[in-house]
Amino acid sequence: MIPRIKPLNFLSLQRKILVGGVLAVLLSARVRLSSQESSYYIKVPSLMSETEDLSCLLKTFDPLVANTVTCGSLCEGHEMCFGFCLVGSNSTEIRLDSNTKSLFLSEHRCALYSTSISLSWKGSKVVEGKCYSRWAHPRDLALKATATGNSYSTDYPASYAIDGYYCKQTTQEGTCFWSENAKNSWWLADLGDFHPVSSIRVRLYRSTTSYFRDIEVKVGNRSSEGDFSSFEFLARSSGEEVSSVVITLKAKNPLVGRFVSIQTLVSNFLVLCEVQILPATVTVH
Structure with missing residues (x-):
């Protein structure tokens, strides 16, 4: 099992996010997620290849609200994080390889990776979900x-x-x-x-x-x-x-x-x- 690691300094942000049931995000403008060249993160197919082990999975977090902004903010705070995957409402499988065990990330988690991914890499379907790279650049x-x-x-x-x-x-x-x-x-x-x-x-x-x-x-x-x-x-x-x-x-x-x-x-x-x-x-x- 991948341990559930609670971000120690993130609780105050979680309380600010939920205001009367409305998502209110007050984070730095550096955390931008789109396909525009001014973006800080670019959406990519995946952040693992089918031949990789889990050495590039840095940490997983299950914040109160897991979205692209909270996951991106967590990645910003980790020196070796170059991308993250936002795990959706359905469980997501990460295969160690094609013949052995499987691991699962439970719903609503942020998975941080040290992987550098460019837009030329086609990716694999090892991680199903929304993955974003802070290395990729559309005008590279x-x-x-x-x-x-x-x-x-x-x-x-x-x-x-x-x-x-x-x-x-x-x-x-x-x-x-x-x-x-x-x-x-x-x-x-x-x-x-x-x-x-x-x-x-x-x-x-x-x-x-x-x-x-x-x-x-x-x-x-x-x-x-x-x-x-x-x-x-x-x-x-x-x-x-x-x-x-x-x-x-x-x-x-x-x-x-x-x-x-x-x-x-x-x-x-x-x-x-x-x-x-x-x-x-x-x-x-």
């Missing part, structure tokens, strides 16, 4: 891109960084691109056409965040394998180690190009679990 240029890189193994290809799904937290196995441990390790996205690029957003594997330093991002017009001297500079990370699993690098001015490169300037691995490439006039949340 990487949704239709292809990728190459100096991967150290065919088990960790460049395409994994834009496959639209990342979940694993406890092992290095999973859908991440891993480069060779070398100076100028690189990853390159082909956007298929010319676009104005303003920023990139990267989801990192938790135990490799220290690798993401002295990283340079460029935009170019011609494909290249490792030599991006003809590309224009977009942004760069500092030489200091980072601890966050999400890094955003923004340009001072957008650049127009078809190819976007990410390259290390020191000898190191380049590990990218999910990459978003965002055009100009887009708000990075």
Whole structure:
């Protein structure tokens, strides 16, 4: 059984929500749920794949009123939450795999996940209900891109960084691109056409965040394998180690190009679990 965990600091909000039988929500404007590009959460098919275990299910809550606003607010309060599923009035099944046990979430619960889901991922029917991702972005240029890189193994290809799904937290196995441990390790996205690029957003594997330093991002017009001297500079990370699993690098001015490169300037691995490439006039949340 998944334990019922009562949010300790959420009781006062629950009392404010029910006023004379009318739902009155007084929460931050950051908790927005729609299909518009200004949204903080985007509806997705699911937040688990059929091959995943429950390592990406962070917590479940059964607040007095479970809706997209209360579940979104709970996700906002968890450092590793990148999405949630709102379980409806009918019980919802989560399969551990196709051959073994099943677990059930009872009605009216918020299930929080650490999964990063993009709109390019078609999802699975492991979780029936309304699921929302705070990672997905409707104008992400990487949704239709292809990728190459100096991967150290065919088990960790460049395409994994834009496959639209990342979940694993406890092992290095999973859908991440891993480069060779070398100076100028690189990853390159082909956007298929010319676009104005303003920023990139990267989801990192938790135990490799220290690798993401002295990283340079460029935009170019011609494909290249490792030599991006003809590309224009977009942004760069500092030489200091980072601890966050999400890094955003923004340009001072957008650049127009078809190819976007990410390259290390020191000898190191380049590990990218999910990459978003965002055009100009887009708000990075």
